[in-house]
Amino acid sequence: xxxxxxxxxxxxARLLTEGKVDRVIGFRKGTVPMMNQPHYVTSPxxxxxLIWDSHCGLNLANYVTDRKERIGIVAKGxxxxxxxxxxxxxxxxxxxxxxxxxxxxxMVDRSKVCALVEGEITSVEESDxxxxxxxxxxxxxxxxxxxxxxxxxxxxxxxxxxHDEMVGEPVAEQTGVDAYASVKxxxxxxxxxxxxxxxxxxxxxxxxxxxxxxCPLCYCPTCFVDESRPQWVGKSQDPIDVRTFHxxxxxxxxxxxxxxxxxxxACPMGIKVREFTKKLNKDCFELYxxxxxxxxxxRPPLDVYKTDDPDDFIR
Amino acid sequence: MKxxxxxxxxxxxxxxxxxxxxxxxxxxxxxxxxxxxxxKALEPALNYAKTxxxxx
Numbered sequence: 001x002x003x004x005x006x007x008x009x010x011x012x013a014r015l016l017t018e019g020k021v022d023r024v025i026g027f028r029k030g031t032v033p034m035m036n037q038p039h040y041v042t043s044p045x046x047x048x049x050l051i052w053d054s055h056c057g058l059n060l061a062n063y064v065t066d067r068k069e070r071i072g073i074v075a076k077g078x079x080x081x082x083x084x085x086x087x088x089x090x091x092x093x094x095x096x097x098x099x100x101x102x103x104x105x106x107m108v109d110r111s112k113v114c115a116l117v118e119g120e121i122t123s124v125e126e127s128d129x130x131x132x133x134x135x136x137x138x139x140x141x142x143x144x145x146x147x148x149x150x151x152x153x154x155x156x157x158x159x160x161x162x163h164d165e166m167v168g169e170p171v172a173e174q175t176g177v178d179a180y181a182s183v184k185x186x187x188x189x190x191x192x193x194x195x196x197x198x199x200x201x202x203x204x205x206x207x208x209x210x211x212x213x214x215c216p217l218c219y220c221p222t223c224f225v226d227e228s229r230p231q232w233v234g235k236s237q238d239p240i241d242v243r244t245f246h247x248x249x250x251x252x253x254x255x256x257x258x259x260x261x262x263x264x265x266a267c268p269m270g271i272k273v274r275e276f277t278k279k280l281n282k283d284c285f286e287l288y289x290x291x292x293x294x295x296x297x298x299r300p301p302l303d304v305y306k307t308d309d310p311d312d313f314i315r
Numbered sequence: 316m317k318x319x320x321x322x323x324x325x326x327x328x329x330x331x332x333x334x335x336x337x338x339x340x341x342x343x344x345x346x347x348x349x350x351x352x353x354x355k356a357l358e359p360a361l362n363y364a365k366t367x368x369x370x371x
Contacts, residue, residue, distance in 0.1 A: 183322075186322065187322065191321070191324050191325070191326045191327070192324065193324075194321075194322065194323060195324025195325075195362055197324070198323045198324060199324075234365070238365060240363065240364070240365040243323070243363075247320070247323065250319060251319070276319065276323070279318065279319050279322045280318075280319055283318050283319070313332050314332045314333060314334055315331070315332070315333050315346065
């Protein structure tokens with residue numbers, strides 16, 4: 001992954017100089033360690049502001065929704081799948097995009113790193129498979145595989161599915177990982193235990209909607225949570241309202257979620273909100289053999305009717 | 316829909332789906348009767364009911 005930053009800068013500068021795109025969307029260094037910010041680059045001189053490391057957990061496809069100009073966009077595997085979903089859902093045209101593909105070896109979960117050290121982390125160095133964090137009086141090197149985000153640890157689509165440029169050679173895809181292990185664990189519980197599991201999971205939710213804002217699928221002009229006439233869901237901290245929000249948010253992602261993990265990365269309370277969407281992903285895979293965003297040629301299963309659609313829940 | 320609700324702890328047998336034409340009055344009655352019986356047989360579901368708003 002070393003060298004990606006230079007390559008991204010070079011491609012961005014070239015695209016802008018040649019006038020192929022009006023802006024490039026990528027990441028720049030955040031003001032806090034391990035929190036990179038999405039960044040618009042509009043001139044070749046700005047290309048040097050772009051970077052790439054293991055803290056680019058947000059999903060840049062979120063920033064192309066309904067844009068009218070030509071855009072160069074840096075995309076790791078999951079971002080590219082969300083770009084496919086965007087194109088399928090007519091939120092952007094393919095010919096508006098120059099996709100700068102980034103083969104990805106996973107993003108780091110900041111909270112996992114913070115839990116491993118005492119004191120505040122002030123700087124982070126990175127090599128190919130390890131990161132070194134340091135702060136006042138300490139320095140620690142951690143293997144990247146130990147602190148990967150959970151969705152990255154079980155990811156089987158690390159390479160971009162569509163791209164116009166590539167910043168490096170494709171990486172080997174992971175094999176033998178069980179993408180749905182966490183769902184299966186919950187499935188084995190009794191209804192009451194399941195209820196309590198999710199009650200506990202979302203008990204710290206502060207209804208900030210960071211998960212929704214970070215999600216490239218959530219682009220409605222007025223979100224159901226903001227609507228007041230009619231008011232679809234209670235706005236309070238009542239556990240029932242919180243649960244209803246999380247359920248509805250998940251349903252809106254059914255058959256569309258690429259498990260990019262931006263929701264969890266954005267959550268300030270560290271809630272595993274993927275536990276909801278992951279179940280729907282598993283259902284979609286088992287019922288329709290569908291994983292979102294892999295191809296431009298097929299319509300999503302909830303978009304089309306087939307006579308052999310599973311219907312054993314209807315009587 | 317059914318799968319995720321049951322996954323998050325709504326007891327199986329509470330949520331039912333059916334496709335009934337406006338001309339199928341007898342089917343409507345049958346389905347409603349059956350659902351009512353099945354749901355009555357379960358304990359009352361109190362967990363997904365909002366009583367009073369939580370005030371911090």
